[in-house]
Amino acid sequence: MRRIRDLLPLAVLVGVVGGCGERAPGEPGPDSEPESVPSLGQLAVVWSAPADGATGVARAATVTVQFSEPVDPSSVNADSFVLWQEATAVATDLAVEGDVGVLTPRALLEFGVSYTITVSRTVRDTAGRFMPTEYRAVFTTKVNQVP
Numbered sequence: 001m002r003r004i005r006d007l008l009p010l011a012v013l014v015g016v017v018g019g020c021g022e023r024a025p026g027e028p029g030p031d032s033e034p035e036s037v038p039s040l041g042q043l044a045v046v047w048s049a050p051a052d053g054a055t056g057v058a059r060a061a062t063v064t065v066q067f068s069e070p071v072d073p074s075s076v077n078a079d080s081f082v083l084w085q086e087a088t089a090v091a092t093d094l095a096v097e098g099d100v101g102v103l104t105p106r107a108l109l110e111f112g113v114s115y116t117i118t119v120s121r122t123v124r125d126t127a128g129r130f131m132p133t134e135y136r137a138v139f140t141t142k143v144n145q146v147p
Contacts, residue, residue, distance in 0.1 A: 043125045044068045045135040048117055052137035059110070059141055063092075063103040063117050067125070070098045075124045084116040085109075111144035 048065045050057045063083050073096045083090040083103050092103040101119075109115065119135040 041068060043071070043123070043129050043131045045119055045131075048135075048137045050117075050137070050139035052139070054139040056142040057109075057139050059108040061109065061141075062105070065101045065117065065119060065135070067099045067101070067123075070126045071096065071101070072124050072126055072128070073097075075122060076101050080120040080122045082118050082120075084118065085113060090115070109141045111141060114138055114140045 044067065046066045046068050048063065050061060050063070065081070076094070076096045078089070078092075078094065081094060081096075081101050081103065083092055083105065090109070091106040093106065095102045095104070103117075115138070117135070117137045117139075119131065121131050121134055124130045
């Protein structure tokens with residue numbers, strides 16, 4: 001039995017060759033926005049802000065992660081998407097929409113402190129696939145400059 005991944009090159013070829021004619025009325029043209037195409041890969045964090053290794057981050061920073069595809073919002077919560085200061089979870093408000101999650105700290109972050117962003121393996125995409133590994137990124141806030 002062939003897997004979908006094995007058939008993908010054939011599907012792309014058929015789509016390219018089959019799409020060489022005129023467009024049907026209402027069909028998107030070359031100037032239209034591309035539609036979101038479901039991923040056949042594993043769910044992962046594509047990037048985070050602040051980025052892993054960032055320094056001099058503002059104390060009022062929010063934490064944003066972008067996933068490789070839309071996530072099931074019910075799987076992203078205070079236990080699965082966390083901002084840590086050492087072993088203590090920072091109090092945050094959480095928002096999730098599509099493939100983006102945002103943590104907004106309820107208070108300013110401390111000066112010159114390292115923080116860790118974690119996204120656990122319990123986060124799943126809208127197809128029910130879990131992240132294969134935990135995501136971690138560490139950043140440091142700016143140092144207090146006394147005038």
